[in-house]
Amino acid sequence: xxxxxxxxxxxxxxxxxxxxxxxxxxxxxxxxxxxxxxxxxxxxxxxxxxxxxxxxxxxxxxxxxxxxxxxxxxxxxxxxxxxxxxxxxxxxxxxxxxxxxxxxxxxxxxxxxxxxxxxxxxxxxxxxxxxxxxxxxxxxxxxxxxxxxxxxxxxxxxxxxxxxxxxxxxxxxxxxxxxxxxxxxxxxxxxxxxxxxxxxxxxxxxxxxxxxxxxxxxxxxxxxxxxxxxxxxxxxxxxxxxxxxxxxxxxxxxxxxxxxxxxxxxxxxxxxxxxxxxxxxxxxxxxxxxxxxxxxxxxxxxxxxxxxxxxxxxxxxxxxxxxxxxxxxxxxxxxxxxxxxxxxxxxxxxxxxxxxxxxxxxxxxxxxxxxxxxxxxxxxxxxxxxxxxxxxxxxxxxxxxxxxxxxxxxxxxxxxxxxxxxxxxxxxxxxxxxxxxxxxxxxxxxxxxxxxxxxxxxxxxxxxxxxxxxxxxxxxxxxxxxxxxxxxxxxxxxxxxxxxxxxxxxxxxxxxxxxxxxx
Amino acid sequence: xxxxxxxxxxxxxxxxxxxxxxxxxxxxxxxxxxxxxxxxxxxxxxxxxxxxxxxxxxxxxxxxxxxxxxxxxxxxxxxxxxxxxxxxxxxxxxxxxxxxxxxxxxxxxxxxxxxxxxxxxxxxxxxxxxxxxxxxxxxxxxxxxxxxxxxxxxxxxxxxxxxxxxxxxxxxxxxxxxxxxxxxxxxxxxxxxxxxxxxxxxxxxxxxxxxxxxxxxxxxxxxxxxxxxxxxxxxxxxxxxxxxxxxxxxxxxxxxxxxxxxxxxxxxxxxxxxxxxxxxxxxxxxxxxxxxxxxxxxxxxxxxxxxxxxxxxxxxxxxxxxxxxxxxxxxxxxxxxxxxxxxxxxxxxxxxxxxxxxxxxxxxxxxxxxxxxxxxxxxxxxxxxxxxxxxxxxxxxxxxxxxxxxxxxxxxxxxxxxxxxxxxxxxxxxxxxxxxxxxxxxxxxxxxxxxxxxxxxxxxxx
Numbered sequence: 001x002x003x004x005x006x007x008x009x010x011x012x013x014x015x016x017x018x019x020x021x022x023x024x025x026x027x028x029x030x031x032x033x034x035x036x037x038x039x040x041x042x043x044x045x046x047x048x049x050x051x052x053x054x055x056x057x058x059x060x061x062x063x064x065x066x067x068x069x070x071x072x073x074x075x076x077x078x079x080x081x082x083x084x085x086x087x088x089x090x091x092x093x094x095x096x097x098x099x100x101x102x103x104x105x106x107x108x109x110x111x112x113x114x115x116x117x118x119x120x121x122x123x124x125x126x127x128x129x130x131x132x133x134x135x136x137x138x139x140x141x142x143x144x145x146x147x148x149x150x151x152x153x154x155x156x157x158x159x160x161x162x163x164x165x166x167x168x169x170x171x172x173x174x175x176x177x178x179x180x181x182x183x184x185x186x187x188x189x190x191x192x193x194x195x196x197x198x199x200x201x202x203x204x205x206x207x208x209x210x211x212x213x214x215x216x217x218x219x220x221x222x223x224x225x226x227x228x229x230x231x232x233x234x235x236x237x238x239x240x241x242x243x244x245x246x247x248x249x250x251x252x253x254x255x256x257x258x259x260x261x262x263x264x265x266x267x268x269x270x271x272x273x274x275x276x277x278x279x280x281x282x283x284x285x286x287x288x289x290x291x292x293x294x295x296x297x298x299x300x301x302x303x304x305x306x307x308x309x310x311x312x313x314x315x316x317x318x319x320x321x322x323x324x325x326x327x328x329x330x331x332x333x334x335x336x337x338x339x340x341x342x343x344x345x346x347x348x349x350x351x352x353x354x355x356x357x358x359x360x361x362x363x364x365x366x367x368x369x370x371x372x373x374x375x376x377x378x379x380x381x382x383x384x385x386x387x388x389x390x391x392x393x394x395x396x397x398x399x400x401x402x403x404x405x406x407x408x409x410x411x412x413x414x415x416x417x418x419x420x421x422x423x424x425x426x427x428x429x430x431x432x433x434x435x436x437x438x439x440x441x442x443x444x445x446x447x448x449x450x451x452x453x454x455x456x457x458x459x460x461x462x463x464x465x466x467x468x469x470x471x472x473x474x475x476x477x478x479x480x481x482x483x484x485x486x487x488x489x490x491x492x493x494x495x496x497x498x499x500x501x502x503x504x505x506x507x508x509x510x511x512x513x514x515x516x517x518x519x
Numbered sequence: 520x521x522x523x524x525x526x527x528x529x530x531x532x533x534x535x536x537x538x539x540x541x542x543x544x545x546x547x548x549x550x551x552x553x554x555x556x557x558x559x560x561x562x563x564x565x566x567x568x569x570x571x572x573x574x575x576x577x578x579x580x581x582x583x584x585x586x587x588x589x590x591x592x593x594x595x596x597x598x599x600x601x602x603x604x605x606x607x608x609x610x611x612x613x614x615x616x617x618x619x620x621x622x623x624x625x626x627x628x629x630x631x632x633x634x635x636x637x638x639x640x641x642x643x644x645x646x647x648x649x650x651x652x653x654x655x656x657x658x659x660x661x662x663x664x665x666x667x668x669x670x671x672x673x674x675x676x677x678x679x680x681x682x683x684x685x686x687x688x689x690x691x692x693x694x695x696x697x698x699x700x701x702x703x704x705x706x707x708x709x710x711x712x713x714x715x716x717x718x719x720x721x722x723x724x725x726x727x728x729x730x731x732x733x734x735x736x737x738x739x740x741x742x743x744x745x746x747x748x749x750x751x752x753x754x755x756x757x758x759x760x761x762x763x764x765x766x767x768x769x770x771x772x773x774x775x776x777x778x779x780x781x782x783x784x785x786x787x788x789x790x791x792x793x794x795x796x797x798x799x800x801x802x803x804x805x806x807x808x809x810x811x812x813x814x815x816x817x818x819x820x821x822x823x824x825x826x827x828x829x830x831x832x833x834x835x836x837x838x839x840x841x842x843x844x845x846x847x848x849x850x851x852x853x854x855x856x857x858x859x860x861x862x863x864x865x866x867x868x869x870x871x872x873x874x875x876x877x878x879x880x881x882x883x884x885x886x887x888x889x890x891x892x893x894x895x896x897x898x899x900x901x902x903x904x905x906x907x908x909x910x911x912x913x914x915x916x917x918x919x920x921x922x923x924x925x926x927x928x929x930x931x932x933x934x935x936x937x938x939x940x941x942x943x944x945x946x947x948x949x950x951x952x953x954x955x956x957x958x959x960x961x962x963x964x965x966x967x968x969x970x971x972x973x974x975x976x977x978x979x980x981x
Contacts, residue, residue, distance in 0.1 A: 047641070071634060146567075267733030269735060391732070497735070
């Protein structure tokens with residue numbers, strides 16, 4: 001507990017608030033109180049990853065005084081700066097600052113510190129341990145409470161503790177860089193450890209050195225965090241089978257990136273917690289422009305690919321009226337060439353699909369790679385659909401292949417009852433094309449197998465992942481897929497939706513595309 | 520050189536940029552316009568200020584200055600600031616603008632908006648922005664001219680002035696700030712006696728709808744932000760139970776006695792004679808049955824606006840408790856998975872059948888504490904019928920940007936005559952519990968996922 005009077009003094013003295021007109025020329029007119037000018041910069045991209053700064057001030061004994069949360073949405077808003085003053089000219093002041101840089105909107109309810117380090121053990125598919133809510137500490141004076149109701153979500157925030165000593169009559173500055181490597185490494189307020197420059201590494205907070213130079217830098221380091229490696233490999237050009245059948249096997253090159261993995265449009269939709277976001281760094285890669293087609297699979301067999309199990313074979317036409325004797329009647333693969341060579345291959349097991357991509361020199365995409373291409377690559381901000389779209393605006397039957405089921409709940413794009421089932425990848429190319437890269441069929445057509453085991457994003461498997469190239473690499477019968485299939489109704493058609501499928505049960509709704517290294 | 524000086528938009532030493540001090544260095548003192556900004560809207564409390572009892576409606580100000588005959592701002596002439604009660608309440612929201620001397624035709628566009636509704640690009644959402652474009656008077660080389668612009672809440676979503684036809688500024692500095700004085704925003708207590716089992720919901724203003732609401736919903740299901748003023752009302756603390764409903768029951772679907780869920784009616788809670796579900800909420804009721812009950816007890820169903828107001832914790836939260844995605848103990852949802860619902864997405868599927876509606880108040884965070892009591896199960900347990908007819912966002916009922924106690928009675932031209940339910944239910948996913956999610960459906964469709972609660976007026980004569 002503390003006296004409210006001293007608490008108020010510090011509140012008034014922190015930052016260039018209207019209470020203390022302390023900025024610019026008027027600084028010179030202030031009495032010579034001790035001051036530390038805190039200059040905060042980040043090397044993260046602004047505003048894509050960092051667009052707000054949260055500043056919390058505690059006493060050296062961890063009594064929480066004040067909290068400010070400020071939009072800093074332009075590179076020119078950085079470095080941000082504010083001053084901490086001593087309340088009188090006789091004694092030193094020691095404060096603990098907590099600085100958090102994070103993207104707009106990425107907050108959770110404040111229910112106490114709930115510090116949780118990255119898990120290292122435990123069932124990969126169990127939820128990562130979260131300390132129970134304590135609702136402590138709080139900002140309380142005798143008169144009123146100003147504890148914020150939310151705080152930056154730890155997985156998307158750079159979280160830094162700084163200890164400052166302000167000496168009477170001395171003016172100096174402290175320069176803090178909120179380092180990109182520290183995003184997702186939560187500071188431990190109780191034990192005063194914090195990430196400074198190395199991911200998942202907390203060091204004890206020491207008194208921050210200050211310098212006499214009070215000049216503000218004119219440039220920011222925003223955007224200099226080194227992750228954007230160019231894709232230097234040569235993407236495969238469109239190939240043809242021996243008889244001239246197009247294989248739809250061309251690739252596009254994706255530069256390395258850093259992005260927010262997880263999406264608001266997935267919020268509350270999957271089995272558990274689709275919206276728990278994290279920052280992911282991806283090295284450059286190449287990705288197939290189209291889903292792997294029947295013709296491409298057949299061509300691979302001719303050239304020596306030997307899968308553990310063949311795709312389910314269906315030598316009959318797909319019944320367009322949707323009267324099925326079995327799911328196999330929806331499968332596109334045929335013994336001999338029919339009119340479905342340009343259909344996405346489906347009805348394959350996970351092992352065969354992955355073997356196909358590995359035989360082609362790569363692998364299945366990770367979920368993070370897939371989401372980046374579908375929702376983020378080639379545009380300044382995440383969009384709900386590969387072609388862009390807007391919140392609250394679903395896909396239409398012209399834009400993607402979905403709603404082609406036979407039941408009233410899933411036939412919205414099969415109203416005449418004669419358009420059941422899968423179609424050529426060329427149909428997806430009419431609308432379901434990603435911005436920038438031009439990748440086809442990620443919204444609809446078939447759901448696409450991923451390299452990851454299926455696990456909610458709040459599990460140990462995901463919480464253990466590093467920033468660079470995260471994926472849930474566990475043996476499991478349930479595998480992840482993304483993208484809707486032709487049978488799903490519009491209310492389920494959005495690429496943020498996380499899905500799963502059993503590894504050894506082929507389905508006409510699940511297909512694949514492959515990735516290869518980009519270097 | 521002077522001609523090139525037409526630019527600075529910077530806050531003065533005491534003004535808006537609260538953390539960064541960089542802007543102040545550019546302030547010029549002579550030959551400039553000082554533009555003061557004021558509003559009657561409630562804004563967030565400043566640091567050290569007592570938290571307001573009134574919900575803040577705006578938190579950001581953007582100013583663009585346009586040179587004569589140009590419809591793009593001059594370079595460096597766009598600026599944005601966080602606003603709060605310290606800045607506005609002390610008349611300190613001012614901008615120095617240094618146009619070319621003795622030149623008419625400069626205009627300033629001043630927009631006040633809510634950061635949460637802005638597009639990813641930072642562009643304000645037009646429906647929820649107060650947008651005033653003013654003509655700036657010429658200045659000469661020696662004077663500092665003070666002018667002011669007022670941003671009235673009543674003009675939200677309806678721009679005043681345009682670049683082609685700007686409105687005049689008021690001459691002189693502000694003599695007082697009117698921040699927070701808009702009557703619609705005031706918390707108003709109930710003035711009538713409380714019906715039994717009802718809780719007073721104080722009146723106030725909130726944003727209904729949110730373009731950036733999390734979760735994916737089909738077109739038209741989430742409203743663009745509409746500023747809504749709600750009069751105080753009384754609301755049932757919980758969804759109406761079987762015990763209370765029985766004496767008003769009309770021909771009812773009955774609980775079949777099976778708990779396997781072989782038919783949808785197996786999850787209906789009503790029994791003609793007192794049975795195992797007495798204190799569970801009643802479900803399997805049509806819109807008319809639900810409304811009939813509420814009228815019989817002297818009230819009515821809540822309006823969509825009333826329901827979203829409480830479901831968002833009176834402040835436009837995602838859920839009654841805030842914005843965390845729920846766990847299975849936080850609210851009653853995702854509990855299907857048995858019988859005919861075996862294939863449902865079910866994060867909270869119970870270990871044994873049937874998986875069904877819970878007694879009131881089981882969700883530990885699905886509650887809203889108010890001065891005279893607590894409302895429970897606003898997000899989960901049962902969908903709840905509301906009084907309105909369904910209208911899409913772009914249809915007549917919701918076209919205005921500011922509403923007072925809205926109630927939609929017209930049929931949707933696109934979707935026909937549909938009733939509306941709000942809130943999520945025991946069998947569905949968490950996304951359906953988001954406060955801004957709405958659902959239009961036939962009012963005659965009674966199902967095991969939908970129940971209701973009632974409201975009563977709390978202002979005499981209304």
